[in-house]
Amino acid sequence: MSNPIQDKPNTGFWGSLKDSPSTDEFIKGLWRDNPVFVQVLGMCPTLAVSNTAINALAMGLATAFVLLMSNILVSSLRNFIPKQVRIASYILIIATFVTMTDYVIQAISVDLHKALGAFISLIVVNCLILSRAEAFASKNTVGKSVLDALGMGIGFTFALFCLGAVRELLGNGSLFGIPFFPENFQEWIVMILPAGGFFTLAIWLIIFNATKEKRATT
Amino acid sequence: MTGTDQIQTTAPGNSMKMLQAMVGIGIICALMIVLTFQGTLPIIKKKKAEALEKAIFKVLPGIEKTKTFQLDQNNNFAALEGEGQEGKVAYAGYDQDGKLVGVAVEASGQGYADIIRVLYGYDPEKQEVVGFYVLESKETPGLGDKIEKDPAFQANFSALDVSLADDQSTLKNKPVTVKNGTKENPWEIDAITGATISSRAIGEIMGASTEYWAPLIHKNKEAFGLKANENKQK
Amino acid sequence: MLNRTLNISTSPHITKGIGTDDIMQNVVWALLPVAIFAVYSFGMSALMVLLASVAACVLTEHFLCKFSKKESTISDWSAVITGLLLGLTLPPNFPVWMAFVGGVIAIALGKFIFGGLGYNVFNPALVGRAVLQAAFPVAITTWYPAFLENRFSTVSSSTFTMPFMEPTVDAITGATPLSAFKFDHVITPASDLALGLITGSTGETCALLILLGGIYLIARNMMNWRIPVSILATVYVLSGILHLIDSQAYPPPLFMLFSGGLMLGAVYMATDMVASPITPLGVVIYGFIIGLLVVVIRIWGGLPEGVMYAILLANAISPHIDNLIQPRVYGTAKSVKGS
Numbered sequence: 191m192s193n194p195i196q197d198k199p200n201t202g203f204w205g206s207l208k209d210s211p212s213t214d215e216f217i218k219g220l221w222r223d224n225p226v227f228v229q230v231l232g233m234c235p236t237l238a239v240s241n242t243a244i245n246a247l248a249m250g251l252a253t254a255f256v257l258l259m260s261n262i263l264v265s266s267l268r269n270f271i272p273k274q275v276r277i278a279s280y281i282l283i284i285a286t287f288v289t290m291t292d293y294v295i296q297a298i299s300v301d302l303h304k305a306l307g308a309f310i311s312l313i314v315v316n317c318l319i320l321s322r323a324e325a326f327a328s329k330n331t332v333g334k335s336v337l338d339a340l341g342m343g344i345g346f347t348f349a350l351f352c353l354g355a356v357r358e359l360l361g362n363g364s365l366f367g368i369p370f371f372p373e374n375f376q377e378w379i380v381m382i383l384p385a386g387g388f389f390t391l392a393i394w395l396i397i398f399n400a401t402k403e404k405r406a407t408t
Numbered sequence: 409m410t411g412t413d414q415i416q417t418t419a420p421g422n423s424m425k426m427l428q429a430m431v432g433i434g435i436i437c438a439l440m441i442v443l444t445f446q447g448t449l450p451i452i453k454k455k456k457a458e459a460l461e462k463a464i465f466k467v468l469p470g471i472e473k474t475k476t477f478q479l480d481q482n483n484n485f486a487a488l489e490g491e492g493q494e495g496k497v498a499y500a501g502y503d504q505d506g507k508l509v510g511v512a513v514e515a516s517g518q519g520y521a522d523i524i525r526v527l528y529g530y531d532p533e534k535q536e537v538v539g540f541y542v543l544e545s546k547e548t549p550g551l552g553d554k555i556e557k558d559p560a561f562q563a564n565f566s567a568l569d570v571s572l573a574d575d576q577s578t579l580k581n582k583p584v585t586v587k588n589g590t591k592e593n594p595w596e597i598d599a600i601t602g603a604t605i606s607s608r609a610i611g612e613i614m615g616a617s618t619e620y621w622a623p624l625i626h627k628n629k630e631a632f633g634l635k636a637n638e639n640k641q642k
Numbered sequence: 643m644l645n646r647t648l649n650i651s652t653s654p655h656i657t658k659g660i661g662t663d664d665i666m667q668n669v670v671w672a673l674l675p676v677a678i679f680a681v682y683s684f685g686m687s688a689l690m691v692l693l694a695s696v697a698a699c700v701l702t703e704h705f706l707c708k709f710s711k712k713e714s715t716i717s718d719w720s721a722v723i724t725g726l727l728l729g730l731t732l733p734p735n736f737p738v739w740m741a742f743v744g745g746v747i748a749i750a751l752g753k754f755i756f757g758g759l760g761y762n763v764f765n766p767a768l769v770g771r772a773v774l775q776a777a778f779p780v781a782i783t784t785w786y787p788a789f790l791e792n793r794f795s796t797v798s799s800s801t802f803t804m805p806f807m808e809p810t811v812d813a814i815t816g817a818t819p820l821s822a823f824k825f826d827h828v829i830t831p832a833s834d835l836a837l838g839l840i841t842g843s844t845g846e847t848c849a850l851l852i853l854l855g856g857i858y859l860i861a862r863n864m865m866n867w868r869i870p871v872s873i874l875a876t877v878y879v880l881s882g883i884l885h886l887i888d889s890q891a892y893p894p895p896l897f898m899l900f901s902g903g904l905m906l907g908a909v910y911m912a913t914d915m916v917a918s919p920i921t922p923l924g925v926v927i928y929g930f931i932i933g934l935l936v937v938v939i940r941i942w943g944g945l946p947e948g949v950m951y952a953i954l955l956a957n958a959i960s961p962h963i964d965n966l967i968q969p970r971v972y973g974t975a976k977s978v979k980g981s
Contacts, residue, residue, distance in 0.1 A: 267433070272426045279433050286437035290444040297448040300455045304544075376740075376808040379551070380776035551779050601780075604821075 215334050219341030225318045226349035226391075227398040232318040236350060237387035239309045243366050246354025247347065248302055252295060252310060254343025256287045257319050258336065264327040265335035271328075280323045281314070288314045318346060353390050357381045464499045467529035467539030468510045471501030477511075477632065483624060485631045498625065500632040501529070508632050510538055511625050515617030519609040522546040524555070526613060528565060530622060532629040535572060536594070537583070537618065540565030545606075552606035561600050561607070569594035570618045577623045585611025662759070665864045666719035672855035673726050673910065679851050680844040684734035684786065685793025687801045688844040694738040695770075696725030698745025706754045720759050724748050727767035727910055730845025731903060731950070732774070735786035735798035739805040740778055744770040764957045765914040768950050775950070781809055785818055785841045818842045819901045820946040823893055835900035846903040856909035865913050868925045873908040874899060876933025884941065892941060904936060907949035917957040924963045932956045 225231045235253065240246040263283050264271075271279045292310045296303045303310070313319065322342055327335040358364060361381030363371045380386045464474050477485040479496040499512040510531040516523050524547070529539035542556040555561060573580045581595040585608045591598040597614065599607035625632075681689045703721040707714040715721075728748050732741055748770025753762045775782050786798050800809035818841050819830035834840055836849045845852075859865040877898055884892040898904070912918065912932055919928045932952045939948025 267429075270432070271429050272422065274422075275426045275430055279429060282430075282433055282437055286440055289441050293444050293448040293452070297451040297455065300452075300459050372807070374808040376778065376781075376803075376806055378777040379548070379779055380773060383548075383776055385773075385776055548779065601784075 215337040216341040219338065219343070219345040220348065221345070223342075224345045224349055224398075225342050226346060227395060229318070229321075231321060232316040232346065233391075234312060235309050235316060236353065237384065237391060239306055240350050240353035240357060240387055240390070241382040242305075242358040242362065243351060243354040244302075245305050246350040248295070249306060249309065250343075250347025250350040252291050252306075253313050253316060253318070254339070254347055256284060256291055256313050257322060257343045257346075258339040259287045260284045260319055260323055261327040261335040261339035262332060264323045265330060265332045268328045276328065277320075277324070280320060280328075284319050284323070285314045318342065349394075352394055353387065356390050356393075357386050361386060460499075463527045463541045463543060464501060464512045464529075466541045467512050467527050468501035469529075469539060470503055471509045472504045473502045473506075474512075475500050475502070475632075479624070483628075485625075485628045498621070508532070508629065511621075511632060512539075513617065513621050513625075514543070515613050517609060517613035517616065519545055519547055520552050520605040521548060524606075524609060524613060526610070528614065528617070530570070530618070530625055532622075532626045532632075534567075535622070535626065536570055537565050537568035537614070540568075540614075547603075547606045551603045554600045554603050555606050555610055558600055560598070564591070564597045565614075567594065568597065568614070570622045572623055572626055576627065579619050579622060582615045582619055583611060584615060660864070662720070663718045666723055668859060668862060668864050669723050669910070670719055670726065672858050673723070673730070675851045676730060676845050676848065676855060676906070677726060679848045680730065680734070683788040683793075683839075683848075684844055685790065686796070687786065687793070687798040688734040690738050690797060690801050691732050691734060691736050691741045691844060692726065692729035694741040695729035695732070695745040695748075696722055698742040699725030699728070699749050702746045702749040703754070706750060715759060718759065721749060724753070724766045724770075727765075727845075727906075728770045730906060731767065731771045731843050733782060733785050733842075734844045735784065735800050735809075736781060737800050737803040737809045739803060740774060740781060740809075743777075744774040747773045760916055762914075762916050763961075764954055765911050765917050768911055768954050768957075771950055772954060783821075784809075787841050788839065818946065819897070820940065823897070823901075823946070829893055829897055830901065832894070832896040832900050835897065843903060843906075846906050849900045849905040852905040852909050865909075866915075866918070866925055868922060869913045869918060869929050870908040872926045872929025873912055873933045873936075874904070876930045877904060877936055880933065880937045881941075884937070898937070898940070902940075902947045903949040907953055908932070911949075912953050912956070914957070917960060919960045919963045921964060921967060921969060923967050924960070927963050927967070928956050928960055931959070 219225065223229060226233075226236050232253070235249050239249045260280070260283050264280060267279075288311060291313070292303075295306065295310060322338060326338045330338070355365060358366075359370060360378040361383075363369060363375040363377050378386070381390065461474060465471060468474075475487060477487055477498045477500055479498070480486055485498065497514075501509045501512060503509050510529045512527055512529045514525065514527050516525040518524075522545070524542065525544040527541045527543050528537050530536075531538045540562060545553065545556065547553045547555060568583055569581065570583060571580045572578070581593065583595050583597060585597045585599050586592075587604075588599045588601045590596075597607065597611045599611075677692055680692065699721040700716050704714050704716050707716075725745055725748075728744055729741060732744070748766045751773065752764055752766030752769030753759065756762045771782075781800070784800070803809040819828075819835060822828040822830065830840060856865065856870055860867045878895045881892065881898040882895040885894050908929075912929070919925050932949075935952035935955060936948055939945060939951060945951075
């Protein structure tokens with residue numbers, strides 16, 4: 191379940207998915223198959239740009255946008271793309287939307303673009319997007335792919351926000367740039383450094399897995 | 409990847425299909441990128457110019473209008489028209505009467521983490537630095553990045569003495585960073601406690617840059633003033 | 643154990659083996675003079691820091707054992723050592739709450755997460771300090787001068803900062819010999835360094851006491867002497883060569899040897915039995931790497947002190963050192979190609 195490589199499309203998790211109602215396509219990305227906490231995909235942006243809540247949200251939304259658009263295009267072209275060149279085509283499609291996102295973010299805010307830096311361009315190699323294109327959009331209808339992308343995108347944004355909020359609270363003493371603690375609060379600088387990203391992700395994973403285990407046992 | 413599909417030898421018709429697919433997708437993608445680029449280009453340019461303008465207004469207090477000048481080969485300043493800010497540029501700022509307040513120039517140098525880029529304002533009349541703004545830095549958050557926000561550190565640059573020596577081509581005293589709390593002379597920069605390396609980097613950047621720019625700007629200060637009046641008459 | 647009755651038996655005649663707790667206890671005894679000197683030179687503030695870090699380590703160890711339903715392992719004294727070592731690497735005016743946080747991190751993240759004593763990849767005390775250094779870079783580099791008049795009656799104003807609050811910066815701060823060298827090019831005489839008449843972390847001041855403790859442990863065969871010797875020799879030789887090349891730019895070797903946390907690190911931290919290599923040659927390579935890194939970081943790095951990072955990095959590669967120079971098993975071929 192944690193390995194979404196598509197060897198056996200008709201057995202196991204992916205097989206059972208076929209029979210489930212379409213709402214499930216949306217819900218699964220939020221929690222049960224959360225891209226960060228369960229699939230552990232797209233770690234590079236997760237760790238690198240989740241240092242403040244705003245950066246995390248912006249990164250999550252940018253990724254969700256690319257994911258949604260590429261899923262739509264891939265699933266609508268799925269009968270047109272020959273199997274042999276599908277990966278190249280997917281990359282081409284994803285790269286296009288990433289480039290577009292890059293320009294749009296620059297137009298929205300130069301500061302935000304500076305804060306996200308190279309990681310916008312790096313959305314193109316976010317394995318979450320390619321894995322959804324390959325594992326889902328290329329095999330399903332446009333409608334289902336939209337639901338899948340929305341679920342996964344929101345799940346990814348939610349996970350990034352979870353990290354970003356904790357890191358900004360401890361590392362900056364603020365949330366969305368608004369001071370949260372008394373004035374002489376001691377910031378935990380490590381939290382906004384890369385190391386803090388690993389710590390926070392580990393703690394969220396512990397919480398996630400602990401709740402899951404509890405549910406499984408009860 | 410499904411193994412059986414890969415083993416199949418590609419028939420001529422099949423490769424045509426592949427070509428069609430790739431070219432088709434390529435054309436769609438190229439179109440989308442070009443459209444977005446064209447649509448966002450003016451906005452991005454405007455935002456970037458605004459950001460620079462805001463920085464210039466910050467380092468030259470009390471200005472109303474800015475103008476870009478370019479340094480040519482003969483070390484003369486000429487007003488820069490339109491596009492293409494290549495080479496060394498300086499931004500002159502004028503108050504509401506069109507009088508020259510100061511000239512803002514960019515400087516950069518190695519900081520603790522990466523290159524620090526700063527913009528500072530130089531007043532050729534008073535012969536001092538009147539404002540300072542960090543354009544880009546990746547200094548350690550909470551420590552080195554205090555160079556951007558720390559009010560006490562910023563205060564160093566509200567009147568940093570860079571008077572010229574008698575020969576008009578060098579500085580009398582090059583700006584230098586000193587240990588926190590030991591600033592005695594107007595050309596010294598008081599370091600931030602705990603961020604000695606970043607503070608020193610700024611001192612070095614400012615020292616090297618003012619040594620180069622201050623004599624040049626001072627020598628050519630008429631050039632800036634003239635252009636402003638010309639503009640006003642237009 | 644001694645048997646009550648006369649016992650005639652064949653060899654081996656084992657009477658009593660040295661257990662982990664014996665060694666650990668002896669390390670604590672060897673560390674005590676250093677801790678006492680720290681309290682003597684920095685006063686009550688240093689005592690508070692040491693107590694906080696030791697208490698945090700012991701409590702964390704106890705509760706984590708309880709939490710994972712194991713028998714509490716605090717009786718093996720290793721948590722006390724971790725706490726003492728952590729406290730000795732902190733500035734004497736370090737806020738008590740931060741020292742406590744450091745102790746919790748040292749045990750939880752540095753030791754328990756790997757499976758407890760015997761499984762830790764890194765020296766736990768240094769893990770705690772590394773996190774503190776990254777989290778509170780200002781507090782951990784604000785130094786307090788030694789031998790203040792009122793050091794036994796008052797504590798530094800930052801010692802009892804409210805938890806999670808920023809410490810107030812003391813009016814009186816000092817510069818360590820290493821930062822004085824790095825930023826102002828002042829060289830403190832080696833005799834002051836050796837006797838501990840300087841500013842610095844609580845325990846990194848009196849080099850002679852640290853050496854004495856180390857010699858005691860080596861004499862009782864409770865410490866691998868090759869590690870401190872190879873580290874110190876590497877630092878001495880490398881900085882000696884540099885000093886010969888340019889005596890203006892590079893500090894004298896004795897200054898390098900006695901300043902900062904090198905002594906404490908070389909004698910008590912690099913010798914962590916779990917995190918260092920096993921083979922004699924491996925240990926020497928390990929010591930050389932630490933010494934090299936210390937010199938490189940101190941002279942060319944952005945930080946004035948690099949012993950902590952040097953040891954942590956060497957800890958990380960020590961299993962690989964063991965792998966690389968694995969001794970040939972007796973009776974096997976001399977070189978096994980392609981295996």
